[in-house]
Amino acid sequence: MTPQTDPRAGAAVKAADRAHVFHSWSAQELIDPLAVAGAEGSYFWDYDGNRYLDLTSGLVYTNIGYQHPKVVAAIQEQAARLTTFAPAFAVEARSEAARLIAERTPGDLDKIFFTNGGADAVEHAVRMARLHTGRAKVLSAYRSYHGGTQQAVNLTGDPRRWASDTATAGVVHFWAPFLYRSRFYAETEEQETARALEHLETTIAFEGPATIAAIILETIPGTAGIMVPPPGYLAGVREICDRHGIVFILDEVMAGFGRTGEWFAADLSGVVPDLMTFAKGVNSGYVPLGGVAISGAVAETFGKRPYPGGLTYSGHPLACAAAVATIEVMAEEGVVENAKRLGASLVEPGLRALAERHPSVGEVRGVGMFWAVELVKNRETREPLVPYNAAGEANAAMAAFGAAARKAGVWPFVNMNRTHFVPPLNVSESEVKEGLAALDTALSAADEFTE
Template sequence: MLDKQQIIDDSKQYSLFTWVAQKPVNPIAIERAEGVYLYEVGGKKIIDFSSGLMSVNIGHGDQRITDAVVEQMQKVSYVTPSCTTEIRAKLAKKLAEICPGDLNKAFFTLCGASSIENAIKLARLYTGRHKIFGRYRGFHGNSSASMTLGGDPRKIFADAQQATNIFHLDDPYDFYGLSDQDEATKLKWSLDAVERIIRYEGPHTIAAFVFEGESGSSGCLHYPKGYLKGIKEMCEKHGILFIADEVMSGFGRTGKWFGFQHHDIIPDMICMAKGLTSSYLPLGCLMVSDTIAAQYETNPLWLGLTYNSHPVALAAALANVNIYETDNLIENAVKMGAYMERRIDEMRAQHPSIGKFRNKGLLGCLEVVKSHAPYELMAPFNANATEMEVMNKVGAKLRELGLYTFVRWGYIFIAPPLIITEAEIDEGLAIISEALKIADENMI
């Protein structure tokens, strides 16, 4: 058994860590995990307030997933995608049951980014068009097309690798001096702007729009009421496909099976991963409408992956999806999300640095501000190292006190596993409260 320091040293010596310079990286060496807690080598207990990468929805260490995986491995661990298995039939049928409308066909992938890549490919094949639209404040992964599709500034460092024929919309928020207008006026202005872009680009050239069901990585930025429905109607008018990226917002995270269900729409495709298996094993899925799938009844479907429909990953997914239902986790996300919002409102009197808390179910981002008038975040979008000085101290304090989450620019992710209780929320918020004292002292 390696000791804690040897684990860290060997990991740094022989593997690469994501999104960071390698030399200063200081990873947490985790020995085990259970429920909403991680346990560091040496025994330190850490509350997981971000569900890993907003993905361990059912919590850590659920024996039911382990049992399902072991049982499947004892039967068959892998067959080529041209074969099929009982678990493939069962999971595909189950996903068709929980998806609305005619989203009845599953194409299994490896992760969220590969779901997006295959959705883009299929949209172009199906429509015969080439342009794909995403949002500047969206995030869809870090493979070539998925990276290009989002607007996360991390893609700028790999700018020469961005894919072609992918375009971006700005967001329908108060960026344009419309803050004094009523909601109906702002909504109309935002939708008219999208319609103009469609006309400029030529609707006959646009294959698909891709939207997160609910925003996550960009700061949990909420769509105005009616916005996604208006976009979907535009897509239908122009023969453009609407693809919902539910990689982060799916599987109960927002208090519904899928984030788009808050917006009274049914997309043409859904991209899934993360909560599909609660990250117990890598798996993604692209759900496709019967209308699209019908075209490939007599025509070849030019999609394929070695690990498509991997039986062991599918077994984890089916057990995981059943747990959402048997344990009423989606209902708990609604209940605990409301409790989280009340508790953070109570914390405002103690912490002037608390800004907006954008939350839906248990997908939330807490903005930390240096000023309320004018409203200014403690660190701006795409902040540099100097601008992140205070927020980095906040993040370090969270880690020191035993809470794991993401501090990004001027906000703190609050997205714990859906199994969380009121007592565990109080425990996590007490740590956040202590860390926010640093921000309070640095307001202007």
């Protein structure tokens, strides 16, 4: 893992990118993508020899780090045996991946529909719920992200929805619990749970329970801020769904496959949804893969009635072989246990110690290897360090923090007024300490913008 310098090669990669690659979520003329030369484990590096500890796990998906040799070998072996095959057939890699996933999903989520990623998993989960119930509306939370495809982005509760939202997608948004910035004037977790559930009940009553097909929630919202739901909330939503015949969908695209120190975040609450979406960590993003885990009741709907949906690459053999190898590696190497242990013993106390030293830190929250640090101008008023959805000069404070973090040798996850601590789940103790030390330095830059 010794980065080799080759600036000329890096310049060529950068030039081709700028000439031809159209990047997501970006104003194309205002971005300056880093040319990446390689990656291994928890690190990646550029062509100038600069190495970064990746505190983002890509987009929170390289749960076993980069270039794990066992997964790379599994992809190579599958490519030599059967590179691809149509989804209507039974293929060993596909069958085994489904079996291993179903072994780990909660409750009776034993049928697996494979997709190419998380957004289309959400699209199909919603389609299944609508067909199962014969209803049209879907409720989703503000402060959420469910994907960039048309239905999924309309379910999303952050500004990435706005440009595509024509109010025709059959989506109703509501407030989920978040005690630090409570919409319910709550002072305790108990109050937040009770008032958030009452708000949801009222929303359902005024929308009409018989019109609602599903409620979809990220089990723990990821990009929106890693807000772990207070005790009793998910169980309360489950009860509401049962009472009104509403399908409960949990989105585990980011929180699933060990990120929280459990195989799925739903395991933390003991709640079993009717449908559960997954992607990202299922094979650490080595080959695109996502899916929907389906309960017996929903699966029965399509026992003799065809499900009207599919994908050319559903259950692609290379992607499924990578999933099989990833799950086996996670089990053999105790990756989920490592996330739980280091999250509790190093990450949480380390981040809380940073909060004590830096006036820019308003709150630290999370679980396992899934943590957010909320940055504020003023701890007393909780005013965010930058305005909501800030850009340009308005985002100067977070830009300064990000630049300081990269200079300190880590690649930070930065979104609005937060940084997330989300390294690979098999990160080592020394790497966690390295990351915390770099954040300590970077937070000093954020402190300069506090009042």
